[in-house]
Amino acid sequence: MSKTPLLIFNSKGIYCKQADVYIDAWKPVDKCIVTHGHADHSRWGHKQYITHTNNVPIIKHRLGEIIVTGKNWGETFTINGVTFSLHPAGHIVASSQVRVEYKGEVWVFTGDFKTENDGIAEPFELVKCNTFITECTFGLPAFTWTPQAEVFKDINNWWAANQAEHKTSVLFGYSLGKAQRLLKHLDPSIGKIYTHGAIENMTDVLRSNYQFHETTRITRDTKKEELLGNIVLAPPSAHGGTWIRKMVPYVTANASGWMTFRGARRRRAIDRGFVLSDHSDWDGLLSTVKETGCEKVIATHGYTEIFSRYLREEMGLDARTEKTQYEEEGSESSKKEAEEDV
Structure with a gap:
């Protein structure tokens, strides 16, 4: 009988x-370990939250009054004989991997x-394991x-060129995560x-x-003359709305891994795309899987079928997929665009 x-x-x-205990549960549960502050991984409604200490103010800001316990990197805590610890994931600030150990x-x-x-998120830490649950x-x-x-050299050169033309640079x-990295x-x-x-x-x-550079919040009183030649950081949702009209004349750019494909920029009516992702690329995914020393891999979100098949056929690993509700904002449409452009 299999265990x-x-x-x-x-x-x-x-x-x-x-x-x-749950990890990154997408429906309300009694106790949940949360890896990071993005909305698809830190959901509202759990009775108790466990996360890294630096992520506590992030999820409180997003979720409101919650019962949350903060843990330090590598700090072990045991629940009914199972030992847990959090290790830097390098994804965004305060993002964690969760190590789970039971009976060896x-x-x-x-x-x-x-x-x-x-240079801003805590650097990724490789953690050896038997089974590795990975995004792709x-x-x-x-x-x-x-x-x-x-x-970043290209981004700063782009900003300087726009400044020479007396235009506002709007970077999405x-x-x-991405905004603070920029x-x-x-x-x-x-x-x-x-x-x-x-x-x-x-x-x-x-x-x-x-630590971040000094910033100035845009308010109703901000004049467009103040913005000329300077740079504005904004979420992608601000593009195309009335808010951005204050920036005229402006040039837009988006920083995303999806900017790899020309169609992604064109469909978003963005002037410039910078390929900058808070996720690992193909080589980073493969090298990490190999270096963990794992025998089994479970791919949870992204190009799960393609990635797991490669692990089985080319690396000889026991790899499979599982459906989850983790998905970066806009990634489904971006994936379709990517597949059209490949």
């Missing part, structure tokens, strides 16, 4: 029956992860990231950095634990 897996997937999320068997759930050190948002060979130093990135690497010697309210609010929450 019950240490972690199982059910209608509420990823469940450890022995400890009666080790599982690791990555949540979302990035192997490149971006960009699990296609076509996704190969340029080193971020080159990307998600309000948690902010960290923008060159303030070029001009002032302005922010959309959603980005400013989240950045304010993070300033107690992380």
Whole structure:
């Protein structure tokens, strides 16, 4: 008789029956370990939350009054004989992998992860395991990231060129994670950095634990003359709305892994696309799987079928997929665009 897996997937999320604990549950549960603050992984309605200490203010900001316990990196805590610990995922600030050990068997759930050190998120830590549960948002060979130093050089050069033409640079990135990464690497010697309210609010929450350049919130009183030649960080949802009219004349750009494909930029009516992702590329995914030393892999979201098939056929691993409700905003439509462009 085969034993019950240490972690199982059910209608509420990823469940450890022995400890009666969920990880990144997508429906309300009694106790949930949360890997990071993005809305698809940190849902409202759990009775108790466990997460990294630096993620506590993030999820409180997003979810309101919740009962939450913060843990440090590598700090072990045991529930009914099962030992848990959190390890940096490198995805965004305060993002974790969850290591789960019971009777000598080790599982690791990555949540979302990035192997490149971006200079703001805690760097990814490789964790050895028997079973590895991984995302594969960009699990296609076509996704190969340029080193971020080159990307940020291009972004700052783009800003400087727009400034020479007396235009406002509007750069889109998600309000948690991407926006702070952009902010960290923008060159303030070029001009002032302005922010959309959603980005400013989240950045304010993070300033107690992380260092960022000075920013100026855009308000109703901000004049478009103040913005000329400077840069504005805004969430993608701000594009096409009345808010952006204040920026005229402006040039737009989006920083995303989906900018790999020309159709993604065209369909969004974006002037410039910078390929910059908070997820691992194809090589990063493969090298991480190999270096964990795992025998089994479960692919949870992204190009799961393609990625798991490659692991089985080319690497000889026991790899399968599981359906979840984890999905980066806009990624379903972006995936369709990517497949059309491949």
